[in-house]
Amino acid sequence: MEKVIVSFCVIGLLxxxxxxxxxxxxxxxxxxxxxxxxxxxxxxxxxxxxxxKKTLVALTETITSKGTLWFKQxxxxxxxxxTPFVYKMIINGDNMLVKDAQKETRMSARSNKLLQQxxxxxxxxxxxxxxESKDFxxxxxxxxxxxxxELTPTxxxxxxFFSTIIVTVEKKDNSPHIIxxxxxxxxxxxxxxxxxxxxxxxxxxxxxx
Amino acid sequence: MKYFLFSALCFLAGCxxxxxxxxxxxxxxxADEIKPANLNTAxxxxxxxxIGKHLSGLLVVKKMPDASYRLVFTNEAGATFFDFKFQxxxxxxxxxxxxxxxxxxxxxxxxxxxxLMLGLPFGQPLRSWQHNSLKYAGxxxxxxxxxxxxxxxxxxxxxxxxxxxxxxKVSVSLSGKEPTQPDSILIxxxxxxxxxxxxxxxKDADE
Numbered sequence: 004m005e006k007v008i009v010s011f012c013v014i015g016l017l018x019x020x021x022x023x024x025x026x027x028x029x030x031x032x033x034x035x036x037x038x039x040x041x042x043x044x045x046x047x048x049x050x051x052x053x054x055x056k057k058t059l060v061a062l063t064e065t066i067t068s069k070g071t072l073w074f075k076q077x078x079x080x081x082x083x084x085x086t087p088f089v090y091k092m093i094i095n096g097d098n099m100l101v102k103d104a105q106k107e108t109r110m111s112a113r114s115n116k117l118l119q120q121x122x123x124x125x126x127x128x129x130x131x132x133x134x135e136s137k138d139f140x141x142x143x144x145x146x147x148x149x150x151x152x153e154l155t156p157t158x159x160x161x162x163x164f165f166s167t168i169i170v171t172v173e174k175k176d177n178s179p180h181i182i183x184x185x186x187x188x189x190x191x192x193x194x195x196x197x198x199x200x201x202x203x204x205x206x207x208x209x210x211x212x
Numbered sequence: 213m214k215y216f217l218f219s220a221l222c223f224l225a226g227c228x229x230x231x232x233x234x235x236x237x238x239x240x241x242x243a244d245e246i247k248p249a250n251l252n253t254a255x256x257x258x259x260x261x262x263i264g265k266h267l268s269g270l271l272v273v274k275k276m277p278d279a280s281y282r283l284v285f286t287n288e289a290g291a292t293f294f295d296f297k298f299q300x301x302x303x304x305x306x307x308x309x310x311x312x313x314x315x316x317x318x319x320x321x322x323x324x325x326x327x328l329m330l331g332l333p334f335g336q337p338l339r340s341w342q343h344n345s346l347k348y349a350g351x352x353x354x355x356x357x358x359x360x361x362x363x364x365x366x367x368x369x370x371x372x373x374x375x376x377x378x379x380x381k382v383s384v385s386l387s388g389k390e391p392t393q394p395d396s397i398l399i400x401x402x403x404x405x406x407x408x409x410x411x412x413x414x415k416d417a418d419e
Contacts, residue, residue, distance in 0.1 A: 061307075066272075086417060088270070184291075186292060
């Protein structure tokens, strides 16, 4: 009987530790971090289609938007939303351009700390450097095909937007697969990448404005 | 001297009441029938210009089963900026707001703008006013008139507005064939530089 109880306790502990079905915790996170940082740095650029699903739980409303995403080491991201609305966002170093239906706006992240942090998240998600960020504590899980990075903001500025950020990374090329932004009230945004092309030598012009 | 006179005239013109000659009238017969409809659930792209700053995002107007309204403003990438709740009894609740917007004047301004846009003040008994050839119907609250313009044929309404005793402060212009789901909404402030442009979109267009 004692063996049965102990077995249940062990299974229970493993379940609590993981909390992501199908994933198990990476035991030596420091070792993983070192190896992953080197491996992720080999992803020089990415072009992919994205599907972004935002769920507002209390309102029982969901909106799915689609578009194309480009990333280039070390600090360039572009997202073109094409449906159901048109919107363009380009982050190029400290500068940012957003173009909505009404206006094109250029901003400097240096003049806006919050913008700088939010920009940094998108770039860090793409290049896998979130594990190095001082803005988050982290846990790492894995299965045969993916790593799962669970990031919890430590700064109040980011906590007001996100309770956790979950980045699923493909083991085959260390590129991001799904980015999940969870808010404290239960709302969430899930960005899934598909038709991904890695290291195709994207020209800088893609990110110029 | 000429400059002084010109300045004085400009000053006096600036002080001139927008509502000069406004008189109270018996309730316009069609006012209750044509008063602004309460909005139905819809998604809008939002473009906000405040004192030279531009902000864009998505605004969802949600009519809840308990007859309350929730207005949630997010940026295009999904981060929520605010979530406001308007109860049928007129009470208002900030469900969530980011620190950068969590300032009483900001929230009060947005509350009044969206209340007017939703047509909520016109659930109360209405009064009427006349100003030159224009007719207004609405309510008075906290020293402000909250009204809609009654079109001359008395079959529809024009802009929804808020004014103090002397100045027009805000106007809401609704465009589109369906009154409960306008295609576009323009909120203009007259006492400081702020406009909110909302354009309805079909969130399920590509599904």
